[in-house]
Amino acid sequence: MKRLALAALALAATPAMAAPDGATVFNRCAACHTKTGAGVPGAYPPLNSDFRTLANSPNGRKYLVLAVIKGLNGPITVEGKPYRGMMPAQGLDDASTAAVLNHVGGQVAKAGSAFKPFAEADVAKVRKDGAALSSAQVAALHAGAGGK
Numbered sequence: 001m002k003r004l005a006l007a008a009l010a011l012a013a014t015p016a017m018a019a020p021d022g023a024t025v026f027n028r029c030a031a032c033h034t035k036t037g038a039g040v041p042g043a044y045p046p047l048n049s050d051f052r053t054l055a056n057s058p059n060g061r062k063y064l065v066l067a068v069i070k071g072l073n074g075p076i077t078v079e080g081k082p083y084r085g086m087m088p089a090q091g092l093d094d095a096s097t098a099a100v101l102n103h104v105g106g107q108v109a110k111a112g113s114a115f116k117p118f119a120e121a122d123v124a125k126v127r128k129d130g131a132a133l134s135s136a137q138v139a140a141l142h143a144g145a146g147g148k
Helices: 002-013 022-033 049-054 058-070 094-108 120-129 135-141
Strands: 076-078 081-083
Touching: 022 094, 049 058, 049 094, 058 094, 058 120, 058 135, 094 120
Parallel strands: none
Antiparallel strands: 076 081
């Protein structure tokens, strides 16, 4: 009984996990999209104006979440230029997905005060609703979600 009480006390004293740092998570994105989000012409699309546009509509926000959690496979057009590569699913949990999208919105794409942060619960809902989608199906959503 004493051991059980000590174990419960130890669990209570354990600090809660810190929220994920979006900037740290973004390091994996920067390998392709670059630290500034400028991308690599012809290979990896920029994250700036396209992200700002997508982040301002419900379908665009869903697309951004799905792009991170499901990846992309197939053609998309960003800022008038075609991209035909593949982006792997990032394997992030809901909190890390929200954190990296918030970092991109605030620091990379500089969406400004109009930017509505992504919440972990919103990411969880999109993940559930889009569970059956493939990365090719997610890429096909880009233009219809407001991407340009």
